[in-house]
Amino acid sequence: RMLRLLQGDVGAGKTLVATLAMLRVVEAGAQAALLAPTELLARQHLATLEKLCPVPVALLTGSLRAAERRLVLAGLADGSIPIVVGTHAIFQKSVAFHDLGLAVIDEQHRFGVEQRFALGAKGSATDMLVMTATPIPRTLLLSHWGEMSVSRILAKPAGRQPIRTTLHPVGRMEEIVAAVARMIRRGGRVYWVCPLVAESEAMDIAAAEARFAALAERFGARVVLAHGRQPIEIRAAALERFARGEADILVSTTVIEVGVDVPEANVMVIERADRFGLAQLHQLRGRVGRGAAASFCLLLHGDELSQAARRRLAILRETEDGFRIADEDFRLRGGGDILGAKQSGLPGYLLADAERDEDLIPMAQKDATLLLDTDPHLETPRGRAARVLLHLFEQDRAIRALVAG
Structure with a gap:
């Protein structure tokens, strides 16, 4: 599954990239959801997607009338609505998807770890794309440890003035x-x-x-x-x-x-x-x-x-560089807990040190990837040892926290 950060300045084209990704998912037969922090932004995304997408796009927010909400929920459950845009209403318990393939989270810094996980958990193996101009410290830490891929739109929007x-x-x-x-x-x-x-x-x-x-x-x-x-x-x-x-x-x-x-x-x-x-x-x-x-x-x-x-x-x-600002924020506030829900602050490692062990991090990440590729259920002697370590370090919820982004 994908866990990717898309970073770019306001107006740089992140929404267009997300739209193309959602259409690819729909083309493959699955559904896509775009989560926005406010109804105002959700409605703007809806207007944009309705212009760009040749498939139906629905809106799901807390202000919808009961009859409209029932129609949207039914369409998501039977798959007749391939793309939905909405606010926190999207990840409520009453919302069920036929097959959620991609969750896009706009303005990622406005949502908590548990909220992002709740949306990703609506599908069996949902890919996650998070978008922001300034990544939260925890996201930088995830990318630092190799758990989150990063794509950046470096070009300034056309006509943007300093x-x-x-x-x-x-x-x-x-x-x-x-x-x-x-x-x-x-x-x-x-x-x-x-x-x-x-x-x-x-x-x-x-x-x-x-x-x-x-x-x-x-x-x-x-x-x-x-x-x-x-x-x-x-x-x-x-x-x-x-x-x-x-x-x-x-x-x-x-x-x-x-x-x-x-x-x-x-x-x-x-x-x-x-x-x-x-x-x-x-x-x-x-x-x-x-x-x-x-x-x-x-x-x-x-x-x-x-x-x-x-x-x-x-x-x-x-x-005015959003990524540099995020990096300074990371240095000032700490990166939070990569295997928990803290989005900033000191992570509380028991052995590792992000600065001292910087050269070892890529090696450890590649080794962990190799272990999961060859033993995805951690059943070999080395896999069982990894299970024991996760338990000893009280990281039983590690995977759940990581997939939230």
Whole structure:
């Protein structure tokens, strides 16, 4: 079975590669599923696939009406629906596939190990293709140990402009708002991202609703708001106004991290960027730089930055290379547990050391592959010894965790 990472910048063509892979699977008589983290992105994928695919494509999300859901579930069970696109609803227990041959997971960093495994487990030997601009540390560790193959799209999307990234203390808010006003007068459009929807006493970060109110006082009706607690129709209407140019500023939470494409937007303001992870920051920055105008990303941070937060923000300022950003994230946070569910942190090896034993890792991987090729059920004396070692090192769930990606 395949376990492959497809890495490429936003707009580089990952969806087209996934579409071709799914059509090959359907041609062979099996089914394919594409998992997206939000309904907005799932619906965008559906629209793309319906244009490109000569076979039926269905949508499965939590917002479907009961009658529509029953039809989709029946089609997946009897095989009449060859391709399905959806959100977390795809891997619920009630969903059964006739023969799931390929599971494609978009924005892989938005899903946990157990969630990815749940989708892969819907088929008997389901191939797994995970796609992201910034692989999570655990994925880099899997590729490092040879358990996950990696394909990279190195070319930048056509017309993609470089993005100037700058750091600013949140205390200089008046200067930042004045700079945003100047950009708007020049014809720019601005994303303003806040990490919370409601005020919280525990975390001194601005809420999207509070920031929206403050900016609306200055810019009036040219400011719109989008967050995950809104009904999807209201959120979609706000995004549509921004896309059509009827609004100059879109204040939002991370709901715009994926699935929003407005080439005219050229300014990204991320409030309290020190509270975000590297992958999220890179994804958010990727919303701008898609048009002909010069683009800017303003990372607003608290007055007192930890050393780790300062390093994270400095990496974003230095590079736009998603794989390098992921590699730095790996160094900062650790790679997690390759044989468990941790996606970052120290893996807790008992004997091996990833840096010290770097030269031995390819040899060990080839030896393990040879053992499984010649003794797939681990029944020879050497295979039984490997079983004992897996048990002694408490890695009985190893294969289950590995196949999740």
